[in-house]
Amino acid sequence: IFSQVELAPADPILGLTDAFKADVREHKVNLGVGIYKDESGQTPILKSVKFAEEKLLATEKSKSYLGMEGVEAYNRAVQTLLFGAEHEVVSQSRALTAQAPGGTGSLRVAAEFLVRHTDSKKIWISNPTWANHNNIFSTAGLDIAEYGYYQAETHSLDFDAMLADLQSAQAGDLVLLHGCCHNPTGIDLNIAQWQQIADLCLANGLVPLFDFAYQGFGAGVEEDAQGLRIVANTVPELIVANSFSKNFGLYNERIGAVTVVGSNSEQTVNAFSQIKSTIRASYSNPPAHGALIVSTILEDAALKQLWHDELQEMRERIAEMRTLFVASLKSAGVSQDFEFISRQNGMFSFSGLNKDQVNRLKEEFAVYIVGSGRISVAGMTKTNMPVICAAIAKVL
Ligand code: LMR
Numbered sequence: 420i421f422s423q424v425e426l427a428p429a430d431p432i433l434g435l436t437d438a439f440k441a442d443v444r445e446h447k448v449n450l451g452v453g454i455y456k457d458e459s460g461q462t463p464i465l466k467s468v469k470f471a472e473e474k475l476l477a478t479e480k481s482k483s484y485l486g487m488e489g490v491e492a493y494n495r496a497v498q499t500l501l502f503g504a505e506h507e508v509v510s511q512s513r514a515l516t517a518q519a520p521g522g523t524g525s526l527r528v529a530a531e532f533l534v535r536h537t538d539s540k541k542i543w544i545s546n547p548t549w550a551n552h553n554n555i556f557s558t559a560g561l562d563i564a565e566y567g568y569y570q571a572e573t574h575s576l577d578f579d580a581m582l583a584d585l586q587s588a589q590a591g592d593l594v595l596l597h598g599c600c601h602n603p604t605g606i607d608l609n610i611a612q613w614q615q616i617a618d619l620c621l622a623n624g625l626v627p628l629f630d631f632a633y634q635g636f637g638a639g640v641e642e643d644a645q646g647l648r649i650v651a652n653t654v655p656e657l658i659v660a661n662s663f664s665k666n667f668g669l670y671n672e673r674i675g676a677v678t679v680v681g682s683n684s685e686q687t688v689n690a691f692s693q694i695k696s697t698i699r700a701s702y703s704n705p706p707a708h709g710a711l712i713v714s715t716i717l718e719d720a721a722l723k724q725l726w727h728d729e730l731q732e733m734r735e736r737i738a739e740m741r742t743l744f745v746a747s748l749k750s751a752g753v754s755q756d757f758e759f760i761s762r763q764n765g766m767f768s769f770s771g772l773n774k775d776q777v778n779r780l781k782e783e784f785a786v787y788i789v790g791s792g793r794i795s796v797a798g799m800t801k802t803n804m805p806v807i808c809a810a811i812a813k814v815l
Contacts, residue, residue, distance in 0.1 A: 431550040431790055439787045447785035448803045450795045453602070453766045454670060455733050460800050465668050467726040471715040479711070485704045487695040489518025489676075493710035496717040497676045500634065501644060501659055508651050512684035515691035517698060518705045520673040522632045522662030523551060528677050528697050529628060529658050530559035533593065536693045539626055542593040543585060545569075547769075547791055549602045549630070552595060561593070569604050574759035574771060576606045582619065590624030596650070598631030598661075599643035600765025603793035607637065607764055613646040617653035627654060631661040632675075635730045636737070637764040640666075655682035663713055665766065666730055674709030733797075737766060740799040744768065747804050751812040766797040776814040784810035 429437065435451035457463050488494060494516040498509050508514045519525040533539050542561045544552050545568035556563055567580025585594060596616070601607055608616065620627055627650050637643040650657060662675040679694060681687030698704065716722045741761055748757050760768045772780070772792040780786040786807055788794045799807065 435787050435789065438781075442785055442787075444785040446806055447787070448798070448807055449787045450798045450807070451787045451789050453665065453795050453797065455665065455668065455737070455766070455797045456800060458736065458800055460802070462670070463668065465726065465729045467716050467722050467729055468667060468669065468712055470722055470725070471712045471719075474715055475708075475711055482707070485518075485707055485710075487517070487698045487704050488515075488691075489705045490707060490710040490714055492718060493518055493714040494676065496714050497661065497678065500640065500717070501631070501661060501678060502648060502651060503641070503644070506648065506651065508680050513682070513687050514678055514680045515687050515694075516676050516678040517691070517694050518710045519660075519675050519677050519698070520702070520705060521664055521675045522630065522660060523555060523675075524673060524702075525660035525662065525675040525677040526552075526555050526628075526630060527559060528694060528701065529660050530556050530561055531701070532690070532694050532697045533628075533658075534560040535697070536690070537591075539591045539593050541589070542595055542628065543588055543625075544595045545581070545597070545601070547603055548595070548597075550789070550791070552630070556595075564588070564592075566594075568601075569606065569769075571771065574769070576604075576608070576612075578608070578612055582615065585616070585619055585625065586623070588623060588625050592625055593628050594620060594625050595628050595630060596646070598629050598634065598647050598659075599637040600633035600767075602632070602765070603767050603789065603791055604769040605763025605765050605767050606769075608646060610645060610649065613649045614653070617650040620650070620654050627657040629657065629659040629661075631659055633665055633765045634661065635666040636734055636766060639734075640727065640730070651680060656680060663709070667713060667716070667726070668733075669709050669712065672709030672712070673706070674713060737797050740796050740804070741768065743801070743804055744796060744799060744808070747808040748811060751805075751808040753808070753812050753815060755815060760796075766795055768794045768796050770794050770811075772811070772814070779814040780810055784813070786810045 432452050439449045454462050497516050519528050542556050543564045543566050546565040566584035567577045570577040634643045657680045659678040664670045679690045716726050745757050745761050770792045
């Protein structure tokens with residue numbers, strides 16, 4: 420049977436990591452996948468995570484199965500991070516959360532549930548968006564439509580196009596929204612724009628599906644949740660897929676969650692029961708370690724403060740690299756204006772480099788960035804910056 424199987428195309432992001440690993444050039448730099456590096460070029464384990472793991476090692480009593488929805492304390496902590504401590508979707512029992520494997524696993528569980536148990540068969544995604552969105556949603560069986568988001572000439576948000584495209588969505592259609600630090604553009608909605616999108620969803624019966632993978636990498640943990648909270652204050656139903664890969668540095672623990680918010684507690688319970696049956700048919704129940712790390716940190720005031728401090732340090736280092744990147748391009752002799760990069764949020768800068776230039780960066784200079792021109796600023800250091808900027812200056 421395998422004689423009929425064709426070779427799969429390389430993944431636009433993870434395939435780059437494979438190519439990078441195979442590259443023997445010593446000065447190579449991987450700015451493809453979104454992974455935080457510290458100033459020494461390492462992806463550190465946070466101190467708060469290490470302390471939590473020590474505590475778990477000393478106190479954990481059993482490796483028995485979790486329920487399909489995962490660790491209860493973790494799921495409660497997720498809701499507090501997403502909505503804040505007192506939000507009405509929590510106090511009115513309209514939100515239920517299931518731990519799931521990372522952002523991708525959470526989105527996939529949500530999509531499988533929607534396809535099988537609701538009439539929502541179409542999802543609107545931004546153009547551009549994370550390269551895996553299309554893959555996840557189409558594999559689950561959703562139809563995909565795109566809304567405008569980015570104006571290439573001005574390197575800014577095309578909010579008019581976003582509104583106009585979403586006006587043509589039908590009641591029951593899903594709208595994928597990036598909670599903060601839009602991937603790949605780094606351009607987010609402001610408060611007034613979030614409210615306009617929330618109002619549009621309410622008026623036309625559209626259902627928001629949040630991908631919230633970078634909470635704390637924009638302006639701060641609370642600040643970055645403002646868009647989500649505005650939408651949750653406005654619409655009756657939504658779904659959130661969140662991830663702790665980046666903000667807890669728990670990439671390989673695959674720890675995220677899917678949260679359903681219904682218009683009343685009974686409907687939420689019904690929807691959640693089908694989320695659980697989707698999980699049962701997929702991986703039965705989640706692994707415990709990542710969730711226990713997160714809940715141990717968030718339930719301990721001192722560990723929680725340490726995590727906030729470490730997250731702030733990561734956020735500030737990325738911001739520093741962003742400014743240095745713009746300045747270093749100038750010093751490398753680039754006359755083109757790259758100032759827009761300093762206005763983008765999160766791990767990525769959407770550079771405007773074209774496919775040819777991206778390819779030359781890889782082939783001639785061993786600098787790996789995503790084909791869309793997305794560069795992981797979080798992978799830049801003071802040491803590799805001159806190499807990166809000299810290479811970009813050559814391909815421009
Ligand atoms: C990215 O966009 O680089 C990350 O979210 C990692 C991934 O899985 O693609």
